[in-house]
Amino acid sequence: MSRVSVLVAVYNAACYLPECLDSLTGQTLRDIEIICVDDCSTDNSLDILNGYASRDNRIRVIRLAENGGQAHARNVGLGFASGDFVCMLDADDHFSSDALECAVNVFDRHPSTGCVLFDVVMEYADRAERYQMPDFEVLTGGEALRLSLTWRIHGLYMVRADIHRSHPYDETCRLYSDDNTTRIHYIASGSVRRCDGIYYYRQHEMSATHSVSVRRFDYLRANESMLRQMKDMDVAQDAVAEYNDHRWLNMIDTYMFYHCHGAGLTVEERQYGLEELHRVWQTMADMMRGRGVAFKFGYRPMPSWPMFRVQEWLYFSLRGLLGRNK
Incomplete structure (x- = not known):
């Protein structure tokens, strides 16, 4: 058994893998296992993984027979994890050399802690920026959930293995449902803390969430999965209502994607996308009107779907015109 199991889901990441793996094999905390799951890469990612594994017996390489997506790959890796704590590292990202040790030290000092957030640095092609979070030492699980709804706190952390095994990665959708897992882990935590270890989070336009794809509509179903899980865990009704507000904003944002x-x-x-938007609008419009909130133009539930669509067309068309005239 190791202190930490690190899950690395890999798909066509050959150009980034050496930096990722070097940051793991060079950790000041040596008692770790590195579980790399190759999700049917078509480049030489698997060769790189096997080369590293031949030089470091802490690395385990698993090759999937077919591409199943990031959440599925991580869940396969989770099935092999034996550490006291679990974290993930995307194949195009990397850690500071002391990141894992810093997180484990927080767990050791505070046994009731369920999750420890890393410090995050966003790496762009031309600059690096630190992820700005509220200043806190400790949060309750409910407080962490609320802050995560608008990502005032991020979702890059280490979690106790028993929490992660009870709540594996949400595979509802190929994209976006990993946000759900983060929030469920926060809810399941007695407390959530932070550490000084750094997660370097690469930002690039090639990522799936930045591309124009029908998978963008998965966001709607991922949100519905999160709502079901919150209800199953008997989360407080005010938190559920707050999450529904968040879902409504996400639906409008997804309509903007459809429009643009x-x-x-x-x-x-x-x-398909329009049918998904209509379906979600039908499940939410009456509820949002009943909230008694004064919505600004573009965000109003409206009495009918045709009226809602006219509102969205006007709103996003005007936004586009104003943007071009600046």
């Missing part, structure tokens, strides 16, 4: 980028999708994909 629909031309980049096929006819079938556009139809």
Whole structure:
């Protein structure tokens, strides 16, 4: 048994893998296991992984027979994890050399802690920026959940293995449902703390969440999965209501994607996306009107779906015109 199990899901990340793996093999905390799951890469990622594994017996390489997505790959790795604590590292990211030791030290000092957040540095092509969070030493699970709804705190952390095994990665969707896992882990934690170890989070336009794809509509189903899990865990009703407000904003944001980028999708994909938006609007419009909130134009539930669509067309068309005239 190791102190920490690190899950690395890999898909066509050959150009970044050496930096990622070097940051793990060079950790000041030596008692770790590195579980790398190759999700059917078509580049030479697997060769790189096997080369590192041949030189460091802490690295385990698992090759999947077919591509299943990041959440599935991490869950496969989780099944092999034997550490007291678990964290993930994306194949294009890397840690500071003391990151894992810093997090474990917090767990050792505070046994009731369920999750420890890393300090995060966002790495862009031309600059690096520290992720700004509220100044805190400790949060309750409920406080961490609320702050995570708008990502005032991020989702890059180490978690106790028993929490992670009870709540594996949400595989509802190929994208976006990993946000759910983060929030569920926070809810399940007695307390959430932070450490000084740094997670270097690479930002690039090649990532799946930045591309124009029909998978963008997965966000809606991922949000619904999160709501079901919150209800199953008997989360306080005010927190559920707050999350529904968040879901409504996400639905509007997804409609903006449909409005602005629909031309980049096929006819079938556009139809699917519109049907998903309509379905979610139907489940939420009455509830949001009942909230008694004064919504600004563009965010109002509206009495009917055609009226809602007219509002969105006007709102995003005007936004586009104003943006071009600046």
